[in-house]
Every structure is written in structure tokens, then in C-alpha cells.
Amino acid sequence: MIRFKNGRVMTMTNDMSIENVEVWTDKDKICFVGKPTAEQLKNASFEREIDLQGNLLMPSFKNAHTHSAMTFLRSYADDMSLQDWLFKQVFPMEAKLTADDIYWLSKLAILEYLTSGVTANFDMYFEPEAYVKAHIESGFRTVLCGSVSGDASNAERLEQDYNRFNGVNPLVSYRLGFHAEYTADYELIGAIGELAKKYKAPVSVHNSETQKEVAECVDKYSKTPTELFDSLGIYDFGGAGFHCVYMSDNDMDIFKNRGVYAVSCPGSNAKLASGIAPLCKMADKGINLALGTDGPASNNCLDMFREMFLMTALQKIAEKDAAAFDAKKVLFAATKGSAMAMGLDDCLSIEEGMQADLIVIDLNQSNMQPLNNIGKNIVYSGSKQNVSLTMCAGKVLYENGVFHVGEEADRIYAKANEIISEYSK
Amino acid sequence: MIRFKNGRVMTMTNDMSIENVEVWTDKDKICFVGKPTAEQLKNASFEREIDLQGNLLMPSFKNAHTHSAMTFLRSYADDMSLQDWLFKQVFPMEAKLTADDIYWLSKLAILEYLTSGVTANFDMYFEPEAYVKAHIESGFRTVLCGSVSGDASNAERLEQDYNRFNGVNPLVSYRLGFHAEYTADYELIGAIGELAKKYKAPVSVHNSETQKEVAECVDKYSKTPTELFDSLGIYDFGGAGFHCVYMSDNDMDIFKNRGVYAVSCPGSNAKLASGIAPLCKMADKGINLALGTDGPASNNCLDMFREMFLMTALQKIAEKDAAAFDAKKVLFAATKGSAMAMGLDDCLSIEEGMQADLIVIDLNQSNMQPLNNIGKNIVYSGSKQNVSLTMCAGKVLYENGVFHVGEEADRIYAKANEIISEYSK
Numbered sequence: 058m059i060r061f062k063n064g065r066v067m068t069m070t071n072d073m074s075i076e077n078v079e080v081w082t083d084k085d086k087i088c089f090v091g092k093p094t095a096e097q098l099k100n101a102s103f104e105r106e107i108d109l110q111g112n113l114l115m116p117s118f119k120n121a122h123t124h125s126a127m128t129f130l131r132s133y134a135d136d137m138s139l140q141d142w143l144f145k146q147v148f149p150m151e152a153k154l155t156a157d158d159i160y161w162l163s164k165l166a167i168l169e170y171l172t173s174g175v176t177a178n179f180d181m182y183f184e185p186e187a188y189v190k191a192h193i194e195s196g197f198r199t200v201l202c203g204s205v206s207g208d209a210s211n212a213e214r215l216e217q218d219y220n221r222f223n224g225v226n227p228l229v230s231y232r233l234g235f236h237a238e239y240t241a242d243y244e245l246i247g248a249i250g251e252l253a254k255k256y257k258a259p260v261s262v263h264n265s266e267t268q269k270e271v272a273e274c275v276d277k278y279s280k281t282p283t284e285l286f287d288s289l290g291i292y293d294f295g296g297a298g299f300h301c302v303y304m305s306d307n308d309m310d311i312f313k314n315r316g317v318y319a320v321s322c323p324g325s326n327a328k329l330a331s332g333i334a335p336l337c338k339m340a341d342k343g344i345n346l347a348l349g350t351d352g353p354a355s356n357n358c359l360d361m362f363r364e365m366f367l368m369t370a371l372q373k374i375a376e377k378d379a380a381a382f383d384a385k386k387v388l389f390a391a392t393k394g395s396a397m398a399m400g401l402d403d404c405l406s407i408e409e410g411m412q413a414d415l416i417v418i419d420l421n422q423s424n425m426q427p428l429n430n431i432g433k434n435i436v437y438s439g440s441k442q443n444v445s446l447t448m449c450a451g452k453v454l455y456e457n458g459v460f461h462v463g464e465e466a467d468r469i470y471a472k473a474n475e476i477i478s479e480y481s482k
Numbered sequence: 483m484i485r486f487k488n489g490r491v492m493t494m495t496n497d498m499s500i501e502n503v504e505v506w507t508d509k510d511k512i513c514f515v516g517k518p519t520a521e522q523l524k525n526a527s528f529e530r531e532i533d534l535q536g537n538l539l540m541p542s543f544k545n546a547h548t549h550s551a552m553t554f555l556r557s558y559a560d561d562m563s564l565q566d567w568l569f570k571q572v573f574p575m576e577a578k579l580t581a582d583d584i585y586w587l588s589k590l591a592i593l594e595y596l597t598s599g600v601t602a603n604f605d606m607y608f609e610p611e612a613y614v615k616a617h618i619e620s621g622f623r624t625v626l627c628g629s630v631s632g633d634a635s636n637a638e639r640l641e642q643d644y645n646r647f648n649g650v651n652p653l654v655s656y657r658l659g660f661h662a663e664y665t666a667d668y669e670l671i672g673a674i675g676e677l678a679k680k681y682k683a684p685v686s687v688h689n690s691e692t693q694k695e696v697a698e699c700v701d702k703y704s705k706t707p708t709e710l711f712d713s714l715g716i717y718d719f720g721g722a723g724f725h726c727v728y729m730s731d732n733d734m735d736i737f738k739n740r741g742v743y744a745v746s747c748p749g750s751n752a753k754l755a756s757g758i759a760p761l762c763k764m765a766d767k768g769i770n771l772a773l774g775t776d777g778p779a780s781n782n783c784l785d786m787f788r789e790m791f792l793m794t795a796l797q798k799i800a801e802k803d804a805a806a807f808d809a810k811k812v813l814f815a816a817t818k819g820s821a822m823a824m825g826l827d828d829c830l831s832i833e834e835g836m837q838a839d840l841i842v843i844d845l846n847q848s849n850m851q852p853l854n855n856i857g858k859n860i861v862y863s864g865s866k867q868n869v870s871l872t873m874c875a876g877k878v879l880y881e882n883g884v885f886h887v888g889e890e891a892d893r894i895y896a897k898a899n900e901i902i903s904e905y906s907k
Binding site for chain 1: 757809
């Protein structure tokens, strides 16, 4: 067992309120939250006691949309439109990647997640075997999202991967999904709708990221992407839409009625000039919201602190209202909201029985002082620099700048540089 | 002398290009940039040699608009409009501050600047004596900006402070300035215009931060704030406008013709829902641009990395153009542009004779890998965490998370908490 003591704890069971309790973990789970009696302490056996010295223990962040292995394209193709960026730069470079490349590039992303207090990603990429290996070796939790595109024959591969990777390891799960409406045939989308019915499973997919995407879908099908997906059974058992920047009232009603999560990626939407998602309106309608960084080629970092500030700041601008989308909503989306969108129902909060996916926030730094409101400090002035410890499934993977992921960071950096210099020749 | 060797150097004399040179400092100045001969090395005497191990040395950031001592109001009054925030929360709390409070609260801000690679601030606040003491003791460079408001009698105090604090210490300078049009009588603005003429000096002032401010000024004077200021001689010798969110074409022409700097504060403008400044249009017109965080009560942090990303990201959204306001423009504004707006003409770049205001960026971190484009990495995925050393006037004030400012950080944090808990009773 590991004992966290002498700290402040934000359990996320009661908004951003802070409790003075201890938290104990046993293997991968939280086994105690409270003020222990002398008897309980006498009977407990700790392999490690972590003295928090007044710092904050809270649930880790979950990154509900990313493409981890795109680390190799960071700062490689900036300052162009999403369509040009995707079709002229990203797709041709990705076509060169081998499974081994994806293994190394995913490991690079995992390091960055850990520095930002993230312990799980909802990741859409290819070469799942290499990808899963990188995550299991690192001790990092991942939810793979199906990424097929093209014609209906690819539904078979999706179903195989779904059955193959779901539960291959306690850290790994797999959700039905596909890339996007504009890269999938009508028949493929229909076939995936059939899979949703067959497995009573949610489906997650890029949805309404750009005005162009929606307009072209309406031209083609006389339906928005959300309407098209819903007509084909994609959202019959819920799921997620990634981005959701251009949503009609009817789209929002479908999301609400089907219990679909809108996963917002404000950094990527800003950098690619896609726009600002109508999060306030979706929240008012009772739609579930989650937060993701998107991939490092479009963001260009995997920093949930920057993402949290953008989530609220862009809403304040769009709504012309400084009270819009407050810190409480942001912190919920970045932790519980994202976990729920990913199906990680045992990674929601600091409670007995939940997975021990936890972070320590160093409050003893200038950007966290004074301690007027710790939750607001995290959202409005927090930084990766405040993350002093990241624990996933009960294991400390990052502490005081040092990684414990079974591989030297320098080797991972060298591999990433090798890959991009080879392919950009 | 201090020797920086084995590093990459972005001198900022040639955009974002990287050179493999050494940089030597002597007392407060840069004394050598290049590849030393054996003879030069033999004759040099170094008190310290810093092996950069491939990391980046670059000019430090300059924060061209802030109110440092407002640290005590961080996360204290969020989620309200600028006018309510200012008149109902900020001004009443500020009225309670003593000179000693401002001394400690400024020291807290200095710590945060250093973690973000900032070595100089353009600071508008009151109690200049306590404020200057805090900065000199810390070894941190500051440009005080006059902050008077009210009636014409206050012009006298401004003139006294201008003569008293300018050059009181090599780290300190003072520029004529006042709070804003909406807090100053017409006669005061006129009297400050006279001072500008008398001293042939630039004047810096909040300008066109909100739509309401501009509309009320037009109602009152039939002139925008910029037009009013110009009619009274405020900008006869240049100066700066802080924020500049709502600028007419004529306002921009005045800025251009008078050589006035537009200091953008995108984080604060977003958080207070003020809007997005027309930076692309101003850049196209050839207006000088600089970057500031604004105070920690409205931002809520003093993080130039977050500010740099916001500077470009918000322009991309506003212009609906992913190529808008690229990394080169941002990096220029945050270093040279800001220095020039502050009159720090010897803090522009890494060249012999310039002040040794330098930072080391740790490239050996996950968010900086791979090294496709170091300048873009800094703007698009950089973080405070990458700042491993901050040097001001040749002295290392921050290195690997440790401050060298003549005061324990913990004592400063305790003082800030005491002040806010006393005043919020």
C-alpha cells in the first residue's frame, strides 16, 4: 500500500472543495480515503508513505482526444488550413510510418502526458499492436478508438481489433470508431452502425470540426454529420464526437438524447483556425462535455493546463461574457467528463474502489500563490510545472521531473529525431 | 566573466535562426558572441562556465504590461465583467494596500516572471518606492509606468516620480504614463501632454481595452481615446497603448505615424471577455507590437509561454486563417518588440554590448522533441517548465527551479497569504 498524508485532497466528489484527508492505495486501486484511526494505522502496512506537505492530491487528467504518435510532426507543418495540413502534409508523412516508429512516437507522447498530469488517453491512430505495446510497457492507460476509413470492407478489421484489444490488458480498452464522415464511404458508416447494434457499443468519431466538413456533408447527404451518423445507428448506444465546433440545434438534440459526449479540443481548433465550439450552449442543453488536446501536429503540445485555460478563455470571448464556462466546469470536463467519455467509469474521482490514477499539484510555487482558490488557480494559472507526481493504476510513473516508464527519455527523443529526419529527406 | 558553451544560440538578430556559437558575459553585459580562438580562450578568465549540453540560449522575454503587486487578487474575483471587476472588486481591495504589502506582492510576481524566462516588466502600479526596492533587491529589471488618475494636480506627482526614479539604479527606469482615459480628467491628460513636450518623452497608457471604454469616450469627447490623446500631445514622442482591442483605422494611423507601440494582452482580454485585438491588421500597417501578461488578477498568471500561444491562436481564430500571425512575429513581440516598447534599447538581442538578459531553454524535454523547428516549438508547444536558467543583467536569478533573489520563496508566499486573508475579512 502507498499512503498519501499531510495533504489537501480534491476528491472531485463535491466540485472543487478541498478536504484534509489521507488517501491510501493498494495495488492499482484507492483503498482508503479519510482520517485513519490509530487502529487502522496500526494494521496498515505501507511500502511507501508520501508526505504531501500541504500540497494537493487530485484525480489525474484524462485526455479524451489525441493522436499520440503524431509527435514526429510537431512544428513540422504549421500555419496552413486543416484540409491542406491533413491531405498535403499529414497523410503523406503518416503513410511512411512503420509499426516500430509508432511504438517510439507513442512513447514520446506518453512522457509528455505524464508531465501534464495525464494518465489516460483516448487515442485514434493505426498500428494498434505496436501502440498497445508502448502503452503497456510504460504503465500508461489507453482507450483505443477505431480509426478506419475508406470502404465497407474495413468494418471487418474494426470488429477484429475491437475483439482483440478490448481487455488485452487492464490498462487497455478499445472502442468502436472511425476517422470521419469525409474519409468514410456511406457503406462503411452503415456497417459500423451494425457493429454498434451487434455489440450494444458506443461509437466515437471526428464530428463537425470545420464549416467545410459540415457543408460538404450536407451537400452530399442533405444531413449534417451528426444527422447522418444517427440515421445509420452510429450513436444508438452513445459514443463521442471529437471537436463539435459546428453543431446545429438538431445535432445538439441528438447528442443530448443519445447521451453522446462532445469532446472539445480548443487548442487545435484555434491553431487550425477551425473556430470555437459552442460549449456553453451544449452545457446548457445538458450535453456531456470532455476535453482533449488533439494530436501534437495540430496543437502542438499535449498540455492539459494550456487546454483548460483555452477551454474557458475561448468561451468567454465567444459569449462576450467573462462569467462563461467557469473553472468548475473546466475541471470537471478535464477529469470526470473525459473519463466518462472514454468509458473509464472506475477512474472518476478519489473514492475507495476507484483506480489509483492520481496527481500531486505542487502549491508551493509562485503561480499557485496566494491560495485564494485552489481549483481556480489550477484552471486559470496552473502549469505543467506544478505537477510533481503522476500515478497511473497505483504506480508512480513520473515524480519531480523523473520518469519511471521502463525506458530512458533520451533514447525516446533520439528515436523521434531519427524518424522525422529520415522521412523528411 | 561567465561562459555559455556547447549550446544552440538564437541571437534574435536573424529571426529564429540558430547558431552554434559561444556567449560570454562580463558583469551586466554580453562581451563576446562567436567561436573563440585558442588565444581568446587563453586570455579569458571565467568565474563560471555553463555547459549548455545542446540546449538553447536566447534573449529573455520582456513583459510589456503588468501590474505586479496584484498577485494578492489571483483567483479572488474571477468570472465578472471588466468594469465590475475593476470598480467593485479591484479598486476597493487595492485601497487597503500599504507600501509594505506592495513590496512583498511585487516580490511574489518577480518569482513568477523568472520561472517564465522574463527579466523585465513594464509595470503600472502605485507606491513606487516600495516597488522599486523590491525589484532592486531581487536583481530584476523594471520600467515603471506612471499610473496617475483623477485631476490635473496629479501631473505634478507624475513629474516628481519621473525625475526621482529615472536612473535611480541601473535596473530601474521610469516612463511618463497614466491609468486610462476613463479614470483621468481632461485637464490631467492635457497636463501630461505638456510633460511629454517638456521632456520630449513617450507616454504609455491603457487604451481601447473594451468597447464600452471607446464608446463612452466618443460620447464624451467625440473622439476615440487615441484621437483624444493625440489631440492633447500624449503621443507626440511616441509611447505605448496597453491592450488596443478596439482600434479604428484612424487610431492605427496615429499609432503608425507617432511610432506608438501596441502592447497586446491576449490572456487578460480573453479572460475578461474584452475581445481580440486586431494584431494582424496593425502588423500589416507597420505598427510596432509588444506582448504583456497584464496583472495576475485578470490573467491569472504571469506566463509568457501561455501568452505567446494565445497571441497567435486568437489571431488565427479572429482572422479565420491558420497562417495568421506566425511564430516569428510572436517571438519578436515577446522579446525585442516588448523591450523596445519599454525603452530597453540595450536588451534587444544577443550581441556584444547588449545587457546580459538571457534565458536557457531546456530542449531535452518531451514537449520540445523532436527538434523540427526550435522557434516554433517555443511558441507552439513551449512551457515555463523548459526554462532552466534566467539571467538578468549578468546575474543568474533562477536556475533549475531555485531562486537567487536574496529572499526565501516560502517567506514571500506566506506574506502574500497573510495580506489577502487580512483584507478579505
